Amino acid sequence: MLPSGLLVVYKRKGEIQPRYAKLSPENLEVAGCLIEAYKRHVGEKKKVLKAFAADLENQGYEYRFVRALDLLLDRRGTFICNSKINPPDLRKKIFQATEKHGLPTTPETRQQILQLVACETALTTQDIEEQLYADLDTELILTKFDAPTPLELLQQYNLSLAQTLLFDCTELCFKASGNWQMLFYSVKKLGLIYEVQRDSELWVEIDGPASLFKLTKRYGINIAKLLPTIIANQEWTVNAKILWKYTNEICSFKLDNAKHSQLLRKPNLQPETYDSAAEEAFASQFRAVKSGWTLKREPEPVQAGTQVIVPDFSLERGGLKVYLEIVGFWTEEYLLRKAEKLKQVDANMILVVNEDLACEKLVALEKRPQLHFIYYKDKISLPPILRYLQAAFEETKTKEIKLLKNLPVKFTELMVRYDEFAERIGVSSEAVQTVFSADPPEGYVAMPNSLVSKEKLQQIQGILNQALKQAEKRKLTLHQATQLIEAEGLTDASTTLNYLGYKIAWHGINSQEADVSPPKQ
Amino acid sequence: MFRLWFDRGTLLLRGEVGSPYGRWDSRSGCYRVKACHYRDVLEYFGESRVKIEDAVLDLPAFEQLKCNVELRAYQSEALDKWLTAGKRGVLVLPTAAGKTFIALKAIDLLKTQTLIVVPTLDLLDQWKKRVRDYLGVDAGVVGGGENVVRMVTVATYDSAYSLAAQLGNRFLFLIFDEVHHLASPGYMQIAEMFVAPYRMGLTATYERSDQRHALLPLLVGDPVYSVSVEELTTAKHLSNYTFEKIAVDLTEAEQQSYDAQMKVFRRYLVERHVVLKSAFDFQRFIMTTGRDPRAREALLARNRALKVAVNSEAKLNLLAEKLETYKDEKVLIFTLYNDLVYMVSKRFLIPAVTHQTPREERREIMANFGNGKYKVIVTSQVLDEGVDVPDASVGVVLGGTGSRREYIQRLGRLLRKKEGKTAKLVEIISKETVEVGISRRRHQKTGEAQ
Numbered sequence: 014m015l016p017s018g019l020l021v022v023y024k025r026k027g028e029i030q031p032r033y034a035k036l037s038p039e040n041l042e043v044a045g046c047l048i049e050a051y052k053r054h055v056g057e058k059k060k061v062l063k064a065f066a067a068d069l070e071n072q073g074y075e076y077r078f079v080r081a082l083d084l085l086l087d088r089r090g091t092f093i094c095n096s097k098i099n100p101p102d103l104r105k106k107i108f109q110a111t112e113k114h115g116l117p118t119t120p121e122t123r124q125q126i127l128q129l130v131a132c133e134t135a136l137t138t139q140d141i142e143e144q145l146y147a148d149l150d151t152e153l154i155l156t157k158f159d160a161p162t163p164l165e166l167l168q169q170y171n172l173s174l175a176q177t178l179l180f181d182c183t184e185l186c187f188k189a190s191g192n193w194q195m196l197f198y199s200v201k202k203l204g205l206i207y208e209v210q211r212d213s214e215l216w217v218e219i220d221g222p223a224s225l226f227k228l229t230k231r232y233g234i235n236i237a238k239l240l241p242t243i244i245a246n247q248e249w250t251v252n253a254k255i256l257w258k259y260t261n262e263i264c265s266f267k268l269d270n271a272k273h274s275q276l277l278r279k280p281n282l283q284p285e286t287y288d289s290a291a292e293e294a295f296a297s298q299f300r301a302v303k304s305g306w307t308l309k310r311e312p313e314p315v316q317a318g319t320q321v322i323v324p325d326f327s328l329e330r331g332g333l334k335v336y337l338e339i340v341g342f343w344t345e346e347y348l349l350r351k352a353e354k355l356k357q358v359d360a361n362m363i364l365v366v367n368e369d370l371a372c373e374k375l376v377a378l379e380k381r382p383q384l385h386f387i388y389y390k391d392k393i394s395l396p397p398i399l400r401y402l403q404a405a406f407e408e409t410k411t412k413e414i415k416l417l418k419n420l421p422v423k424f425t426e427l428m429v430r431y432d433e434f435a436e437r438i439g440v441s442s443e444a445v446q447t448v449f450s451a452d453p454p455e456g457y458v459a460m461p462n463s464l465v466s467k468e469k470l471q472q473i474q475g476i477l478n479q480a481l482k483q484a485e486k487r488k489l490t491l492h493q494a495t496q497l498i499e500a501e502g503l504t505d506a507s508t509t510l511n512y513l514g515y516k517i518a519w520h521g522i523n524s525q526e527a528d529v530s531p532p533k534q
Numbered sequence: 535m536f537r538l539w540f541d542r543g544t545l546l547l548r549g550e551v552g553s554p555y556g557r558w559d560s561r562s563g564c565y566r567v568k569a570c571h572y573r574d575v576l577e578y579f580g581e582s583r584v585k586i587e588d589a590v591l592d593l594p595a596f597e598q599l600k601c602n603v604e605l606r607a608y609q610s611e612a613l614d615k616w617l618t619a620g621k622r623g624v625l626v627l628p629t630a631a632g633k634t635f636i637a638l639k640a641i642d643l644l645k646t647q648t649l650i651v652v653p654t655l656d657l658l659d660q661w662k663k664r665v666r667d668y669l670g671v672d673a674g675v676v677g678g679g680e681n682v683v684r685m686v687t688v689a690t691y692d693s694a695y696s697l698a699a700q701l702g703n704r705f706l707f708l709i710f711d712e713v714h715h716l717a718s719p720g721y722m723q724i725a726e727m728f729v730a731p732y733r734m735g736l737t738a739t740y741e742r743s744d745q746r747h748a749l750l751p752l753l754v755g756d757p758v759y760s761v762s763v764e765e766l767t768t769a770k771h772l773s774n775y776t777f778e779k780i781a782v783d784l785t786e787a788e789q790q791s792y793d794a795q796m797k798v799f800r801r802y803l804v805e806r807h808v809v810l811k812s813a814f815d816f817q818r819f820i821m822t823t824g825r826d827p828r829a830r831e832a833l834l835a836r837n838r839a840l841k842v843a844v845n846s847e848a849k850l851n852l853l854a855e856k857l858e859t860y861k862d863e864k865v866l867i868f869t870l871y872n873d874l875v876y877m878v879s880k881r882f883l884i885p886a887v888t889h890q891t892p893r894e895e896r897r898e899i900m901a902n903f904g905n906g907k908y909k910v911i912v913t914s915q916v917l918d919e920g921v922d923v924p925d926a927s928v929g930v931v932l933g934g935t936g937s938r939r940e941y942i943q944r945l946g947r948l949l950r951k952k953e954g955k956t957a958k959l960v961e962i963i964s965k966e967t968v969e970v971g972i973s974r975r976r977h978q979k980t981g982e983a984q
Contacts, residue, residue, distance in 0.1 A: 073827070076830070077824075101895045104895070107883050108883065108899075111882075116857055116882055117883055118854040118858050119854075123883060149890060204699055208560065222542045222543055222544045223542075223543050223544055223727065226557065229723065230719075231720070
């Protein structure tokens with residue numbers, strides 16, 4: 014973030030953009046030049062560096078650009094005052110001497126006072142002249158410098174420009190591909206308020222409590238602080254409203270990953286940091302049991318009215334999604350707010366609650382069918398969770414089977430993959446397989462992964478027989494046969510061969526060495 | 535049952551109906567009200583005989599005050615006007631007329647949790663000391679790295695603004711020192727985000743050049759009392775002063791450098807047909823410098839010329855003479871640039887106060903100047919507003935920006951009442967430079983006789 018005097022913008026027809034520094038050879042050169050100056054001047058005074066930046070300005074580079082780069086580098090340096098005596102102490106001695114001997118209006122009387130203090134402090138008068146104000150900012154010495162690359166510096170500059178423009182932001186709207194827990198946590202920590210809206214994607218609108226009454230830039234600085242967390246994602250879009258102070262008009266400021274991710278410095282955020290040891294233990298335990306469920310940490314937010322809950326985990330299996338939230342040690346106020354939100358949730362959710370929390374408000378929620386409570390004492394135990402998941406899965410499957418059985422389906426395709434069909438209908442592919450295996454539609458054969466029409470099977474038989482005729486000793490290896498079948502789009506090669514009556518003779522475990530021979534007539 | 539509580543600078547109201555000031559907030563599923571309407575909301579529900587659970591206030595512990603303030607006649611009159619106006623309003627009094635005492639007396643009368651908002655850290659220290667000395671309690675401090683809330687608390691505008699969300703429900707009485715600051719777009723939110731029903735504004739300069747003082751009645755109340763320097767000086771509450779302006783020639787080298795730089799500036803103005811007559815013209819010119827490198831070069835040349843004139847060696851020589859003349863008096867030297875402050879400090883080996891001076895050191899310097907140990911100090915603009923510099927009898931101005939407020943307050947600092955004292959203000963400017971114009975503008979605006 015930069016002082017607003019260093020912000021440079023383009024404004025046209027109600028749209029506003031910072032004038033980003035292109036990652037061009039010329040700009041990289043200026044950046045490199047300043048970085049080198051800082052590296053070379055470790056051990057020297059800050060004012061030398063400022064003079065260097067001023068020189069660059071005078072050579073015709075845009076002064077705000079140069080000053081901003083200089084400022085960003087300044088922040089990466091460590092400056093200290095290394096004088097032999099604490100300058101304020103030295104000054105006190107000097108001023109006291111002046112007070113005692115009278116204000117010096119001639120060079121001679123001045124020298125006398127310096128001499129007196131020099132004796133007292135065992136310094137030379139030269140030292141005193143130099144160190145009297147050695148603690149002023151421009152007099153400090155650069156002792157350490159954490160050098161970025163020129164590219165990093167330009168990207169940092171561009172990010173800072175965008176953030177500085179957001180100081181004048183009245184509200185910001187974004188969508189992002191992840192990082193949700195940290196995003197909503199930051200929103201709260203920064204004293205902001207969000208509201209979500211869903212079209213096909215989840216949009217989050219950010220402003221603050223007092224934004225309800227009037228357009229205010231009060232929250233701009235905190236909104237700017239949120240930007241790095243948003244752009245740390247793979248995909249993101251930001252639309253902000255800027256109240257441009259010079260013209261008092263509302264401008265729109267847009268940013269997205271496709272256009273801007275190269276230009277902006279992406280912050281290094283720690284992924285997968287667990288809030289609590291309980292969460293971490295649960296995740297590793299769960300992954301170890303290989304339950305068939307896919308565990309995802311920090312899934313997309315679950316909408317609860319205009320607010321969201323970002324559950325700790327989502328668990329997915331064949332189209333069925335269950336959210337899991339671990340409610341560990343929290344304040345009552347937190348639980349009340351959570352309960353308030355949970356009332357509005359329209360998704361399956363397991364709440365793993367610490368028994369000691371005995372919160373009445375939470376207990377009152379137990380009646381809600383979409384919420385399932387599992388209590389624990391010291392350590393979260395897996396079996397009850399797995400039992401619930403298994404039951405939920407079976408229940409869903411039973412429902413789906415019933416639905417599928419009553420579904421009037423008529424296929425015209427030569428082949429129907431279960432997973433594709435399941436997705437189209439919105440059920441699990443396990444249910445589809447169960448139903449079709451038990452009762453394949455007229456004219457179709459049920460394979461492990463798909464339905465194949467008898468017509469298609471005949472075609473394949475033709476192809477195989479053709480190949481066998483041309484083959485040496487009228488034999489194909491299993492590998493060759495599989496390739497021919499898969500070339501036709503079928504995945505279940507060995508089931509197909511079995512169905513068509515071909516014999517497979519294994520000579521080892523390698524399919525190259527297994528022979529396929531035609532059925533005996 | 536309705537419940538009203540404080541949420542980060544606003545009030546939330548949960549219940550089946552809203553209040554006249556409330557607005558439905560879909561984000562939180564209840565009505566939201568501006569914090570400053572707290573009293574109105576309570577009155578509304580009182581009149582409608584609706585019971586509400588009021589969970590708004592979070593006041594610091596009450597402390598017993600021991601007030602020993604005696605008010606002068608005009609101070610009492612000001613306080614009465616404020617009380618009859620419903621404990622709201624702005625008092626306009628010149629610097630050194632004892633605004634602080636009126637406010638302290640008001641705190642004692644109301645005996646309630648009070649926040650005093652001030653523009654600078656110097657004033658923060660000063661108020662803290664006054665509260666200790668005249669109310670007999672330690673003041674809480676918010677700002678300058680401290681954050682302690684007590685019965686009577688002093689905060690800077692900056693801290694009150696940025697912490698309004700946390701502090702807004704902790705006081706019932708707000709005092710704004712130098713209240714003209716409150717009308718700025720940012721700071722006005724302090725007034726909006728605090729629930730305190732009782733409000734007092736203090737200033738010597740009510741009007742703002744941007745006319746935003748028109749907002750103050752809404753934020754703190756109407757101006758209820760006003761008295762001018764002239765009225766008070768004739769009544770002998772403040773000391774009189776004399777004014778002297780001395781123009782010195784630049785040294786030859788300085789003059790050459792000055793002329794060369796001004797030529798660059800003037801050439802630009804002529805070539806581009808730019809006329810700079812008013813402050814507004816100048817602002818527009820500054821905006822052009824962002825786009826036009828030539829305009830920027832011209833501006834830099836002008837600034838360099840001005841710096842030569844302001845920092846002139848000849849002025850320092852004259853300053854040496856003046857310091858010799860006034861060697862038994864307490865002298866305060868003002869300059870525009872920090873460079874010059876340090877130049878003067880180094881040359882005469884006297885204490886300097888700028889925004890860079892460590893707070894502890896500044897406190898010590900001011901205390902020593904107050905008790906007469908240090909006779910001369912030099913400062914840039916940080917002392918400009920309302921800071922007590924006790925008994926300074928001579929002021930020397932080395933450069934300035936030509937603004938009206940600055941001038942009044944610099945004068946004000948010298949106007950400390952002391953028996954038989956006449957304050958002197960000396961302005962040293964360079965001859966034949968734009969500084970003459972700046973100085974003239976300064977006087978025109980105040981309408982001061984020279």
